[in-house]
Amino acid sequence: MIRPFGERGLLVELDDAEGAQRLDTVLRRDPPRGVLGTVPGLASLLVELDPAAHPAAAEAAINAAIASGAEADVPAPRTRVIPVVYGGEHGPDLADVAALAGLTEDEVIALHASTVVRVRFLGFAPGFAYIGDLPEALRVPRLATPRTRTPAGSVAIADAMTGIYPAALPGGWRVIGRTPVDLFDARRDPPAYLAPGDEVRFVAIGVDAWDGHRGPPADW
Amino acid sequence: MLEVVDPGPLASVQDVLGRRDARRHGVPFGGAADPWSARLANRLVGNPEGAALIEVVAGDARFVLEADAIVAVTGGLVATIDGVPLPPSTGRRLAAGAQLRLGSGVGLRGYLAVSGGIDVEPVLGSRATDLRTGFGGHDGRALRAGDRLRIGAAGAANAGRWLGAWPARPIRITNGPQADPDLLRALTATTWTVAPAVDRTGVRLAGGSAPGGGEVPSQGLLPGAIQVPPDGAPILMLADCPVTGGYRVPACVIGADIGSVAQLRPGDPVELVEVRDDEARGAWLRIESSLAEVEPLGAAGDDGPGWAGAHH
Numbered sequence: 001m002i003r004p005f006g007e008r009g010l011l012v013e014l015d016d017a018e019g020a021q022r023l024d025t026v027l028r029r030d031p032p033r034g035v036l037g038t039v040p041g042l043a044s045l046l047v048e049l050d051p052a053a054h055p056a057a058a059e060a061a062i063n064a065a066i067a068s069g070a071e072a073d074v075p076a077p078r079t080r081v082i083p084v085v086y087g088g089e090h091g092p093d094l095a096d097v098a099a100l101a102g103l104t105e106d107e108v109i110a111l112h113a114s115t116v117v118r119v120r121f122l123g124f125a126p127g128f129a130y131i132g133d134l135p136e137a138l139r140v141p142r143l144a145t146p147r148t149r150t151p152a153g154s155v156a157i158a159d160a161m162t163g164i165y166p167a168a169l170p171g172g173w174r175v176i177g178r179t180p181v182d183l184f185d186a187r188r189d190p191p192a193y194l195a196p197g198d199e200v201r202f203v204a205i206g207v208d209a210w211d212g213h214r215g216p217p218a219d220w
Numbered sequence: 221m222l223e224v225v226d227p228g229p230l231a232s233v234q235d236v237l238g239r240r241d242a243r244r245h246g247v248p249f250g251g252a253a254d255p256w257s258a259r260l261a262n263r264l265v266g267n268p269e270g271a272a273l274i275e276v277v278a279g280d281a282r283f284v285l286e287a288d289a290i291v292a293v294t295g296g297l298v299a300t301i302d303g304v305p306l307p308p309s310t311g312r313r314l315a316a317g318a319q320l321r322l323g324s325g326v327g328l329r330g331y332l333a334v335s336g337g338i339d340v341e342p343v344l345g346s347r348a349t350d351l352r353t354g355f356g357g358h359d360g361r362a363l364r365a366g367d368r369l370r371i372g373a374a375g376a377a378n379a380g381r382w383l384g385a386w387p388a389r390p391i392r393i394t395n396g397p398q399a400d401p402d403l404l405r406a407l408t409a410t411t412w413t414v415a416p417a418v419d420r421t422g423v424r425l426a427g428g429s430a431p432g433g434g435e436v437p438s439q440g441l442l443p444g445a446i447q448v449p450p451d452g453a454p455i456l457m458l459a460d461c462p463v464t465g466g467y468r469v470p471a472c473v474i475g476a477d478i479g480s481v482a483q484l485r486p487g488d489p490v491e492l493v494e495v496r497d498d499e500a501r502g503a504w505l506r507i508e509s510s511l512a513e514v515e516p517l518g519a520a521g522d523d524g525p526g527w528a529g530a531h532h
Contacts, residue, residue: 003397006472007500009442011397024244037240039440039463044397046440048240051475051504055497122246123438123464126353129246130438166246167353184245186343186355192245 002059005046010055012045012062017120018074020045021196023065025074032061040121040196042130077118080198082164082179083205083213084113084155090178090207093143097157097174100140108176111138112155112202117162119198127166127184129194134160146172153178155202162202166192177204180213182220193220221286222274222334224367225319228281232349233338233357233369234258234331235272242344243463249443250356251348253420253458254329254482256386256507257295261333263514264292264311266377271337272347274363276330278485279323283332287316289371290335290379296327296483311335311379311517327483328418336374351420352460380514387503390491391477394500396445396469398436403470404494406430407446407454412490415453420460422447423484430454430470438464444473444481456481476503 001013014020020040027038027047034053039046047062049055086109087094098105112134119129134157142158147170150156154165156173165171166184183193193216194200205213224231234252236259243249252258252275259269267273274283279297292311293299299306300321306312314320314334322330340347340358349357358369393407410428417424429452441447445457447467456473457465458481473481474495484490495503
């Protein structure tokens with residue numbers, strides 16, 4: 001389903017984030033006339049149009065891309081490993097998450113660190129990746145009152161998603177740990193370590209390993 | 221060099237290039253909140269439209285040049301040079317040492333362009349300041365008193381004058397992805413008021429409630445999108461809005477009227493009126509061709525015949 005986004009865009013609704021990434025791949029490889037850019041969402045792709053051009057041609061090109069996109073050779077996913085110090089001062093909500101989920105803290109950590117999850121899209125702030133889906137047992141609601149400041153590197157969960165705050169930001173997700181690695185640097189190319197489609201694996205580390213992991217990951 | 225004597229409540233380096241390709245990395249589009257006024261200001265001093273300039277919020281801001289250059293101020297603030305009013309939409313030579321002041325006028329934001337442009341390094345395709353994350357522009361931050369900004373080489377810059385007019389209100393909207401007749405009716409039937417908190421992310425409206433707001437799976441956003449959260453208080457998004465959002469978007473402000481949204485001040489009344497997509501495209505093309513009608517005033521930026529009286 002293609003819906004208008006004002007006169008300057010089209011929102012293409014798709015089944016899931018993978019569908020959005022596939023269409024995005026096709027449109028970026030060979031941008032149709034009148035298309036200025038794209039923004040992937042959870043189950044949609046926003047296509048920004050040249051406001052001086054009539055959208056019919058772009059819409060036809062998008063429909064053709066959807067038809068061919070089913071077979072698009074999306075590059076094989078990269079694997080990104082994120083070291084995390086779980087609990088304690090770095091994961092102030094771990095105990096609450098365990099209580100809400102009816103698990104022990106160690107079980108929460110084991111579930112979070114053993115599930116292979118994928119980057120669905122980025123948003124909210126530069127470098128913030130929405131990563132999912134978490135197993136049912138780990139799904140908890142957001143905080144009733146968001147924090148005004150969540151430290152950079154905080155690893156948090158809400159509903160089916162997990163994410164990492166790239167900078168100190170306000171936030172309503174429950175923080176279960178913290179990573180020492182950098183996730184966003186406007187001076188790097190690409191500026192974000194995580195990209196849509198990436199497979200993400202969280203690995204528990206001890207506080208004593210914090211300094212050894214600080215800074216940009218080696219495979220950025 | 222351009223010296224910031226007093227930045228007022230908030231002044232920052234911006235442009236209109238946009239960080240289009242960086243949006244997939246979660247980076248906002250960014251840039252001048254009122255891109256039309258910014259583009260015009262650059263044209264009035266002979267710059268390319270995408271040159272970096274200064275966005276001033278609410279005045280009172282003061283600047284001094286260390287070498288003569290052509291300057292122009294556009295948008296909702298009024299300017300004076302050593303106390304003498306600068307005619308609106310007019311480029312003018314500013315002598316070294318003369319003080320340029322931007323004070324309150326009919327809107328929230330003013331744009332100061334200098335021939336040659338503000339010379340800062342582009343980051344992710346734009347010289348705009350991302351104030352929230354802290355990169356781009358001048359050291360990734362708002363301007364402070366005492367900052368000295370390098371000016372680019374101007375070449376043979378000509379001052380210009382523009383006799384055009386911006387679109388009148390009400391603000392025009394057209395269908396968004398979650399267009400819904402009841403929601404659109406509520407948006408257009410209410411006389412809204414701009415809520416106290418206004419920033420480069422967006423303008424929140426108060427004074428009514430649009431029923432049928434709520435959450436949707438996170439979707440891409442563009443400046444101009446109107447998000448309606450569950451509380452029914454619409455938010456008109458601006459240049460620094462997040463790249464994705466999880467609230468319903470029943471409508472979008474048309475591109476031609478985004479400048480009008482950026483000029484809204486807290487407490488201003490806001491009326492929204494629905495137009496068709498082809499009217500929206502027509503309005504865009506009319507402003508584009510109007511901007512091309514900047515008249516040259518000569519290399520010295522001397523008074524045009526119509527402005528001699530305003531200068532004395």
